[in-house]
Amino acid sequence: MTPDPITKLMLDILRMPPAASAHAADVDQLMVLVHWLMAILFTGWSIFFVYVLVRFRRGAHPVADPRGVRGRWSTFVEGGVLVAEVILLAFFSIPAWSSRVDAFPSAQQSTVVRVVAEQFAWNVHYPGADGAFGRTDVTFLSATNPLGLDRSDPAARDDVTTINRLNLPMGRPVIVYLSTKDMVHSFTLPQMRVKQDAVPGTVQPVWFTPTRTGEWEIACSQLCGLGHYRMRGFYSVQTREDFASWLAAETAALAPR
Amino acid sequence: MFLKHFFSTDHKVIGLLYAFTALFFLLVGFFLIVILRWQLAYPGQPVPVVGPLLGDANAPGGIILPEFYNQLGAMHGTIMVFLGVVPLAVGAFGNYLVPLQIGAPDMAFPRLNLGSYWFYLAGGVVMLSSFFVPGGAANNGWTSYPPLSDLSPTSGQTWWLVGMLCIILSSLLGSINIITTIVQLRAPGMTWFRMPFLVWAQFVTAFLLLLAFPALQAAAILQGMDRVAGTSFFLPSGLVVSGRPLDVSGGGNALLWQHLFWFLAHPEVYVLILPAMGIVAEIIANNTRKPLWGYRLMVYSLFVLGVLSFLVWAHHMFLTGMGTAISAFFQATTMIISIPSVVILTSLILSLWGGSIRFTTPMLFALAFLPMFGMGGLTGLPLGLATTDIPLHDTTYVVGHFHYVVAPGTIFALFAGIYYWFPRITGRMMNDTLGRMHFVGSLVSMNAIFMPMFVQGLAGVNRRLWDGGMEYAHAQGVLSLNVHMSIGAFALAFFQIFFIVNLFASLKQGRVASANPWDATTLEWSEDTASPRVYRDPYDYSPPGAPRDFVPQYVARVVSSGPAEG
């Protein structure tokens, strides 16, 4: 799917990070459209502005005409701006948003993972082969067990946990259950066009479908303390085989414990 | 006696007190950000010149610590908004001009007016002192989101809350005064639709202050309780901080603060812009020598803006987990609220048509306001659409957006106002050459600072990063812009010298001005202030058949020969 030249031109101007998820195209398309609208309006106004300043400067036009502009075209411009905004809103933004927050895929078809933010790291929790997350509780918290996972819970036996490392298979929806242990953080995957605040006391579901393999970074977008700037994690989108073997290796590493 | 001015109840004196205090705070806020910009450009390198003065707790060896970086950012935002721009726009321009422009003898409640200034001063002193408490000033962003701010170890955050409460009381008294004055003390003949646009802007602004600030007042009290009395209004159960379960009862809601804060802070941004629009409108009418185009429509737009500004606050919170219906509502109100701004700005540009435009120094700043506000306003649109806000939220794109509206926008309008009304206040003109140098230098450097922020933001660089994004791979391509922006900020600082020199030198040495040096129509330029009477619309410029190209509001009849002034 190659974008049309006009879209492409604006995309080149905007230079966003490479898009690597299924819905990124929707986000980028709206971004392009709204920036075209802005560019047209700004250019139009600017041309008029400069023209007026030159034509009606005191030297060229010593006596003002108090009547000013006649005609109703300013109303048309203003109405036009409103119509354009309503179109962007109703046909692009709201549908795209709705597919983000309402149309969650089923858990069976998806890679489900918990991400728990804390000052200043991303804790990642995979349910393992059984598909069930083990019990967590504050009493189990420790430096080596930042999630507080209760390893005696049967569901927890095969759970894989990592810090600042999120691996995902390509071409399959991902559901992230996002939460935080302390402050407000914001879970950001620039290439996925994903950003979601982690709000204390709540679990926020986020979903997306990676469409390209790659190795990128998780950023924190919400001021969360003095280490906010270095609250960086890594994520990689792998082929399904690579992901499966990575997960298998991680699970195997659990066995002796 | 210098100190006696601090006890005067004359609105002109209070206005000037406000003006100088606010300019001082603008300078402080600017100073903080220049240091911050050094750190962004050259992370981890000692700050030259002032580095050793910053204190070992903040910047050992002149190198800014992340904690101190966060103080600089939070206090820059707070000081600029609450102690700089609003007091200058409302406290100074409002106090000085509103009574004069409507022909009132003074503000309706002169003593409350003085009280308002004192509370403001107290708030400012508290905020500044907080830099010197152990742990330093508030460092949780000007937004002070809990739990971070609730749990912030520095008592500076508590001082911040106290300072905010003082400022809120100040603006409460001030806004009651402005509204009452406008409703009650208009001179005979000054009907509602003969009021200058600036007065309308101040009127709507005062309502915003009156009705929006209490939400932050409540929020500040709740946060104060959390910090001092151990409540947990903003702390949900089960928090674990630094590996240890937090010892509070829990049960609170972290988003409650955000709702209360933005319920204030969105109207607050219109408080930052409406008086600026008012100033620009006055200056444009005067320097085009023709009436404002669409004056009534502009006034109605102000009211639409005012009302709607209470219904858009959650567009700052799109990514806190919002369903389709609620996000659709806030996106829709956000799009709709952009229209009155478009109407006002379009009317202002159209006002230029047919004029005889004089490019005086105030006019230059006022004209530059239009495209600069346009840039800031237009970049609000992708932020206002929740879908495009996903990649842009909390990036430097947002920082660019609002600085275009507040810095080359509002600050330029305020500069314009200072150049324009300086002769009314002092009887002397400010120097034109210095003024033009100040203008050109500021315009270029402002754009040099804020334009690259859009580029960085689109590339995904976040705001409030101590190292300017150096860690992140996606930032590498645009990292060098940090240096360019900072050089822009240093240049901007340099060009302010022209302004400061001009301001103080002109007090004594400026060219002596006549009573009405700009040939303006509004009442504040009338020589005879005893008991003014108003006979006409505010901008009766170039009326057909008049002997000169303006007829002031206080002139009864146009006499076809001889000077029109009464």
Next chain:
Amino acid sequence: MDIPYTTDVRPDTGLTNPKLGMWLFLASEVMLFGSFFSSYALLRVGAASWPDQSAVLSVPLAALNTAVLLASSVTIALAWRAARQGDRAAYRGLMAATIALGIVFLGVKGSEYADKLSQGLAPSTDVFLGLYYTMTGLHALHIAAGLAVNAYLIGPGARMWQAQHARFANRVELAALYWHFVDVIWICIFAVFYLL
């Protein structure tokens, strides 16, 4: 320069300056308490559990306080009428009664606080008690401020009685307006904290 319309009404707006100022102030206060009540609603709706409010707090004491405040609203309204009619003795008596009732209110409130605290029920106990102390505390501060104003109007402020009687009566009216407002807020608090 004298400010017009401090005492007499501006014909086209039908208001005096202080009256308008007071209404604006009260509008701001409505937003303040409105913010608190909204916070209460949000916190309660989102809470995992909420105590049985009327079991924690003392409904009879609060009912008593409601009666006291309502009575004080009546006395201050009558005090205003007396002031307008120039009946100085009645004014003094009624205003003193208002003040006395306000003090009773604060006394009852204080004993309620002391009682709760002695049972170990502090603001930090849970969100409900936190809200209770914060909002009733803020309300009590408003009562205290009103008492100060009323005391001024019976004491040093009453020197205006002779010289500027109309102005003085207006002041009493504004004090009464404020007092009624504080009363209304209390009724909302009573309903929300004790009855709901």
